[in-house]
Amino acid sequence: MAMSRWQNVDSAFTATPDEAAFWAGRTFDDFLFRPQKTESQTRRTISVKSLLTADIALDLPIVSSNMDSVTGADMARAMAMHGGIGVVHRGMSIERQASEVAVVKRSQSAVIDSPLCLPMGTSIRQARRFARQHGITGILIETASGSNVLAGLLSNRDTPVHDDAAEDRVVDDFMTPLSRLVTGAPDISTDEAERLMFEHRIERLPLIDGANRIQGLITRRDINLNRKQPGASKDSAGHLRCAAAVGARGDYLERAAALLEAGADLLFVDIAHGHSVIMERAVAGLRGQFGNVPLVCGNIATSAGARFMRDIGADAIKVGVGPGCGCRTRLETAAGVPQLQAIREAYLAVGDKVPIVADGGVKTDKDIFLALICGASTVMLGSALSGTDEAPGHVIQDPATHMKKKLYRGMTSPEAVMEALYDSGSSEERDAALEIPPEGQEIQVPYRGSVSTILQRIRGHLQSSVSYGGETTLAAVREKVLPDPTAFLVPLSAAARIESYER
Numbered sequence: 001m002a003m004s005r006w007q008n009v010d011s012a013f014t015a016t017p018d019e020a021a022f023w024a025g026r027t028f029d030d031f032l033f034r035p036q037k038t039e040s041q042t043r044r045t046i047s048v049k050s051l052l053t054a055d056i057a058l059d060l061p062i063v064s065s066n067m068d069s070v071t072g073a074d075m076a077r078a079m080a081m082h083g084g085i086g087v088v089h090r091g092m093s094i095e096r097q098a099s100e101v102a103v104v105k106r107s108q109s110a111v112i113d114s115p116l117c118l119p120m121g122t123s124i125r126q127a128r129r130f131a132r133q134h135g136i137t138g139i140l141i142e143t144a145s146g147s148n149v150l151a152g153l154l155s156n157r158d159t160p161v162h163d164d165a166a167e168d169r170v171v172d173d174f175m176t177p178l179s180r181l182v183t184g185a186p187d188i189s190t191d192e193a194e195r196l197m198f199e200h201r202i203e204r205l206p207l208i209d210g211a212n213r214i215q216g217l218i219t220r221r222d223i224n225l226n227r228k229q230p231g232a233s234k235d236s237a238g239h240l241r242c243a244a245a246v247g248a249r250g251d252y253l254e255r256a257a258a259l260l261e262a263g264a265d266l267l268f269v270d271i272a273h274g275h276s277v278i279m280e281r282a283v284a285g286l287r288g289q290f291g292n293v294p295l296v297c298g299n300i301a302t303s304a305g306a307r308f309m310r311d312i313g314a315d316a317i318k319v320g321v322g323p324g325c326g327c328r329t330r331l332e333t334a335a336g337v338p339q340l341q342a343i344r345e346a347y348l349a350v351g352d353k354v355p356i357v358a359d360g361g362v363k364t365d366k367d368i369f370l371a372l373i374c375g376a377s378t379v380m381l382g383s384a385l386s387g388t389d390e391a392p393g394h395v396i397q398d399p400a401t402h403m404k405k406k407l408y409r410g411m412t413s414p415e416a417v418m419e420a421l422y423d424s425g426s427s428e429e430r431d432a433a434l435e436i437p438p439e440g441q442e443i444q445v446p447y448r449g450s451v452s453t454i455l456q457r458i459r460g461h462l463q464s465s466v467s468y469g470g471e472t473t474l475a476a477v478r479e480k481v482l483p484d485p486t487a488f489l490v491p492l493s494a495a496a497r498i499e500s501y502e503r
């Protein structure tokens, strides 16, 4: 049988001319899924686990975009707690990005191995700034800088509010000293730690050895969160997983080193046109310096682009050129492939060998399911997670309507480019950036409260989709549908689209 231009000689997956015609020009709103008979009694226990890379599985196959209006430490933490993962954006200085990653890595695990400390003699002003910067509410105080010997604990409840005079006093005056602190041994069990904290009505339990050297910290909040979120994305040491973005030029190796040092679990090598020599050199540079660190590379939108990424050694391939609602690439350059077609092309090219992250264009939850059964293993969301408390940026109120909103913007919008350069660039870099026409835009999105509600809704809808797929796990639906989604998808007429989506 004649094979199409999408044929991939290295893969068992090939597209026939009929298949090629089926996918050409198609995206999410072009299809419905044909409901399948189900044996399932309840949707709540349905697993939607999927692979981000061959070695990293996510309980919820959702990744938050590396955009400055979507993912900083707060979003990355929330994503990991719900079983997804966040990619901390790179539109800031190396130091700031690394410290955002460090906040996530330190934020939730039964035992914090290297708790943050300040020495005695630190002013309250400095301690407050330190706590804000690292997103913590309690600081261990050591006897002297670097001694690692516990002197006391300063919690935010210990420091006086609205008292300017106190700002210049030292932490020693307000902390609970070691003599009055309840502490645990370094190898204390979580149950015993919890019992101690309950008995003494305390929130934090410093762990010290016989010489009072700090060996860890357990917080009640972390224990509770661990219990509530059994599917949280964690590394082998029990810390929340966090990804971070790097570019492919300039200081990208230095940035990668700082991010890995801060604990990043994997790097997203993210450039607009990933099917490029620049990407190839960048991956070689990263491999040369950091060996097998997992690399998710993008973006591409074609089968040739996917094969290229596989061949240069990407651990996952990010697919999507221009579908995002902050993107103007297609409008300004004509470059792009409709997103569902791009996902399918990529999958036909690399099969299950390299997982695909479908990036951009998701407007409703059904799009996530369609992406997953047509080839993606995980789905990256930008606008769908924006406008939430966890997304960076302030809530603004429209003076006319009193509606609360937040800003969402493409990373190549003039606003995002300028802000990134104010944080880390020189004035020459700023001038040069202004000369490049933007391929992104800034929009206002409604304020939507906590991202937890959105992630729970997405999980619920995915579970329902799996049930309509006649299976009890996402993995099983993908296994059934992926070889030939054309047998499961119903192409829509204009009338059917109105019947389906217009409400």
Ligand code: XMP
Binding pocket: 065, 066, 067, 299, 320, 321, 322, 323, 324, 325, 326, 327, 328, 329, 330, 359, 360, 361, 362, 380, 381, 382, 383, 384, 409, 410, 411, 412, 413, 439, 440, 441
């Ligand atoms: P959604 O649709 O989820 O898309 O909001 C998020 C994805 O959009 C991409 N992105 C951009 N694309 N110009 C572009 O062409 C930009 O300025 C831009 N900023 C972000 C990115 O892949 C993100 O994950």
